[in-house]
Amino acid sequence: MRDNNNASSSRSGSSNPAMSPNDPSKGGKPEVVTWMSLPHKPQLFILAICRLSEPLSNTCLLPYLYYLIRSLQTSPDTSPASISRQAGLLVSLFAFSQFATSVPWASVANRLGRKPSIVIGLVLSIVSNIGFGFSTSIPAVMCWRVLAGIGNGNTGVMRTMTAEIVKERKYQSRAFLLLPLVFNSGVVIGLALGGCLADPIVNLPWLFGPTGVWNFGKDPEGVAWMRAYPFALPTLFNAAVLSISLFFGVFFLKETMPGKTDHKDYGIVVGEAMKSLYRRIFHKESGSGYGYASLQEEDLGNEVSNQLEPPTPKTPGFGLSITSRAIYTREVLVTIVSFGLLPLHNSAFMQVFPVFLSTPYFKNTSPTALKFNGGLGMSSPTIGLFLSAFGIFGILIQLCIYPSLQAWLGTLRSYRVALAVFPIAYIVAPYLCLIPETNVALQSLGIVCILFLQVTARTFGIPSSVILLTNSAPTPLALGAVHGVGNMISSLARAVGPLIGGVIFGFGHDIGVVGTVWWGYLMVISVLGLAWSWMLKEGERPREMGRGAIELGPARKEVDAEKGEEGEKEALCPK
Incomplete structure (x- = not known):
């Protein structure tokens, strides 16, 4: 890969010497990064289906x-304002639990590894979904929402795992786009089936x-x-989907935490045995034999474990704690504030808008x-169909528009737009x-316009905020802590947002x-977030610089075209 990069840089430098490759992604003709060129695709796929837990459980x-x-009301004359306040509280409990457990999850991930924290979270999500569907009182559904939030407090661990799987900066945009992409897919599934499967005797009488x-x-x-x-059928569907995610997570997801990648994983051992049995049963008569088996191994995630680690000396098997002062640089603090402002209003919209659409029509004289x-x-x-349709729209623009926009404008400008x-x-x-x-067509057109604006904004904003947060980390060992704190603040914002939104909606x-x-x-809040974005910096992905040497901050400078990516690495120095 290094030879290819240098060769490409040399060609671009000879053909157009005036072009300055301060950033390999902007100078000359960089290598085109596609979804198929992403490294470790099987592992990213497994991590992605594990990411379905939060959108299915929450939306x-x-x-x-x-x-x-x-x-579930005991009083027959409950007003829409009262329902709105209770809805805000119910949505907030999920995020409050995420907020309260994101730091413990980060500690679990740093001590036991990334994989155990993800597997435990999936088990809790499955149990909470089943319990929620069969609850018959407000206190019961609130308790199950708390458990669901606890099970999904490990979102920061998944982001950290993505950063540890994909280390090269040129793949970063698409790799970090994958989890929001899957999140949107889960939102689509959850909203569509949640709306259609709820009260199935009324909504699906033919079945x-x-x-x-x-x-x-x-x-x-x-x-x-x-x-x-x-309301049990939608949650049973969620539990079934998450059981599939749990299966792949236990038997095929590999540990990525530095220092633990070589530890024996009995889940992987059983997974390998299942793959061997599968090949013996279904491919016994295959003429291509070993070649075909090799392709199967790669497809199911059986990559050589050391491919997940660069050929540099291993980092000690621990990360920096969130209590370490070294991680709280100005860039990290400013980025975390912005990271929290976005879900503060976006989560409130996700709760307020469906309640607004459900609230009975009032004839304003x-x-x-x-x-x-x-x-x-x-x-x-x-x-559900309106919201899920625009979830599909969000997926399409994530796939087709965001990567090009991000490459053209850069991460920070895309975020501001x-x-x-x-x-x-x-x-x-x-x-x-x-x-x-009576004017259903005009109502539908209005809903489409609002959702078009909001979904487009959040589709561009969320992956950009994750990349900016990752690039703000002062060292690779701080990635887990930075994402842990970021997830904690994001969870707090997603808890406070719907709660405040529900109360103010009821008051209004x-x-x-x-x-x-x-x-x-x-x-x-959205205007405040826009103003705050001018405090942010684009940043660089933190890199390991060899045995015992950790990059503590990016320092950019001009690099000759002939040096390419290696020249850029030499231009980086610790603070």
Whole structure:
């Protein structure tokens, strides 16, 4: 790889000597990075399907959240404002638990390894999903949401694992895009199936109703257990998907923590035995024999373990603690603040918007530019399909547009462009309730416009924020701690955001100004985040510089075209 890079740099330098390759990604004709050129694809794939845990556990309930809380109320005259406040609390509990456990998860990952923390988290997610679906009271669903949040407090560990799997900077954009891409996929699945599978006797009568195909007991009111637990089916689906993730995580995911990659993993041993058995049963008569088996091993993740480590001396098997003062540089602190501001309003939108769409329509007789009230009164399947459709849109622009935009503008400028779009969506959103309820086409068009702006902004903003956080780490040993702190702050923001959003939405509904939460909270925080982004720096990926020598900070300078990437490495020096 080094020879190819140097050769490429030499060619670009000879053809256009005036071109300055301060950044190999911008100077000359860099090697084109595609999804297929990513290193360690099987490991990244397994890590990606493990990442499905959070979006499935957290977003599945959003389309039916309003109706779930209404069904669990003991008082029949509960107002939409009260439901909104309880919805905000229920969503916040998940993120509060993530926040409270992100530091312990970072400690577990640094002591036991990255893989055990991911596997334990998946087990907790499966149990909590099943328990949530069969709960029949508000306190019970809140307890299960807390357990689900605990199980998903290891998001920072997954980001750290991505950084340890993919070490070369040229692959960084696509590698760090993978987890948000899978997150969006999980959001799509969770929202669509959450909306459609909730209350299946009503929403899917042809399957589970009185004459439904799967009403084997021929119950005149529909499948009996679904009548008793109308919101269990979406969570059972989540548990089934996460069981598949758990299977691959236990038997095929390899440890990446420096110093632990050579330890014996009995899960991998069993996985290898299963692959051998699979090949003996299904490929016994294959004429290509060993060559075919070799391809199978690579496809299922059986890469040589030392491929996950560079050919440099091993780093000690521990990372810097989050209590270490060495990790809290100015770049890290400024980036962490920005990392927290984005989910502070984005998570609130994800909770407020479905509740706003579910809130009954209110006929405003004499509305003003600021004072009007109500929602759109939509059903949970309609809400789920709208949100999931734009989840698909987010995936498409992540795949097709974001890498090119990031390469053209750079990570920081892409981040600022995304942050500038959020306030526009928040200013316009509340006016949807002024559209007559009979004009479904115009209502749908308005929802499409709001979701287009918001989803585009978050699709560009989230992966950029993760890259900026990674590049702010002063040393590779600080990656786990930096992502642990970042995940803790992000979880706190995602806990506080929906809670505040739900309270302000309820307050605005009570005083007859539904725009209160949109203009007084979401827009204000998004503008603050945009202003704060001018404090950030682009940064460089921290690198190990050999035995005992750790890069503590990037220092850029001009590098001759003939030196290419190696010249850039020589230009870096410790603080």
